[in-house]
Amino acid sequence: MEIIPLSFPLNGLSTLSLDRPLSIAIGHFDGVHRGHQNVIQQAVKAAKDTEMLSAVLTFDPHPKEVLGQGDQYYRCLTPLDDKTELFAELGVDLVFIMRFNLEFAAVSPERFVDEVLRTLKAKQVVVGFDFNFGHRGAGDTEALKRLGAPDIAVHVVEPLFENGRKVSSTYVRESLEKGDLETAEKLLGRPYEISGLVVHGDGRGRTIGFPTANLQFQHPYIAPRLGVYAITAWIGDKSYPGVMNHGMKPTFNKQNVQPVMEAHLFDFEGDIYGKPIRIQFRSFIREERKFSSVDELIKQIEADSNEARNFAGLR
Numbered sequence: 001m002e003i004i005p006l007s008f009p010l011n012g013l014s015t016l017s018l019d020r021p022l023s024i025a026i027g028h029f030d031g032v033h034r035g036h037q038n039v040i041q042q043a044v045k046a047a048k049d050t051e052m053l054s055a056v057l058t059f060d061p062h063p064k065e066v067l068g069q070g071d072q073y074y075r076c077l078t079p080l081d082d083k084t085e086l087f088a089e090l091g092v093d094l095v096f097i098m099r100f101n102l103e104f105a106a107v108s109p110e111r112f113v114d115e116v117l118r119t120l121k122a123k124q125v126v127v128g129f130d131f132n133f134g135h136r137g138a139g140d141t142e143a144l145k146r147l148g149a150p151d152i153a154v155h156v157v158e159p160l161f162e163n164g165r166k167v168s169s170t171y172v173r174e175s176l177e178k179g180d181l182e183t184a185e186k187l188l189g190r191p192y193e194i195s196g197l198v199v200h201g202d203g204r205g206r207t208i209g210f211p212t213a214n215l216q217f218q219h220p221y222i223a224p225r226l227g228v229y230a231i232t233a234w235i236g237d238k239s240y241p242g243v244m245n246h247g248m249k250p251t252f253n254k255q256n257v258q259p260v261m262e263a264h265l266f267d268f269e270g271d272i273y274g275k276p277i278r279i280q281f282r283s284f285i286r287e288e289r290k291f292s293s294v295d296e297l298i299k300q301i302e303a304d305s306n307e308a309r310n311f312a313g314l315r
Contacts, residue, residue: 109139241312
C-alpha cells in the first residue's frame, strides 16, 4: 500500500503515476469502526470488480479540531499511523492524506470535486450516508452525485446499527468513557487498542510482588474510564494476557496527579524498558479506589489478577 500526502491546491501531482482510475472511499475514519470498514470495503470491492485501484482519501488533523468545533477531537481513537495500518489490512492500494487547514476548509463543493477528485482520476467514490464536504459542509451526498456526473459514479453506504443505535465514532467514544468494552469491541470489530513505549515508573509494583510496565503514549488517544482492566499486551509478535490499572493510584498519591497506565503481564520475564507495546483492552474489572493499607491493596490486586486470568482462560 502506498501512502501519499496531499495539500490543497494539488500541485506536483504530475509525478504521480496512476495506470488505472481510482475507486476512492472518503472520510476521516476515526476509529475505522465497522461502519467505516463497510465504506472502505465497498470501494475495494468496486476496484477489484472493475480493475481500478482502490484508495482512501482521509484528512489530518480532524476537521472539527481545525475549525474549533470541539477540543475533544484532539484525542482520537486511531492516530494516523494506526489508521493506515488498518486501511492496509482492508486491502487498500493507495491512501491519500489531505492536510486539513483553514484554506482547504474554505474550498467549495464544486472545487473539491473538480480540483481534488477529478485531479486524482476518481471514477468511483464511496461515502457514508451522512457525508458532507466543502465550505461549511455545504455539499451532501446528493450534491456529490450531481457534481460528479457523468464521469464520477457515487455510491452512498447506509449506516450499520448496534443495540438499535448507529455505529459511529461518537458511540465508540461514549462506550469507552463508560468502560463498556464489550460494546466498543462490537462497534470496532476488534478490541480497542493503544500503542506506546514502556517507561520507568516509581518501581512500587515490584516491591509488592506485581511488577508493572508503565506506558507512555506518543499519540493523544481516547482513554477508557479510570479503573482496572483485563488486557492483552503485544510486544513484538508475542501476546501476553495481563491486568492494567488506569488511574491516579490514590492509595499512594496524596495530591492531584495525571492518570497513568501500568500493566502487570502474567508469566512474563524480561527487560522491556524503552520497547514499544500495544495494549488491547478486553474487559472492565472494577473502578479505581483508595485502600486503607498496602496489604488490602495487594489482596485486591490478587483478586483482579484472578479475574483477568479467568477472562483469558488461564484458570
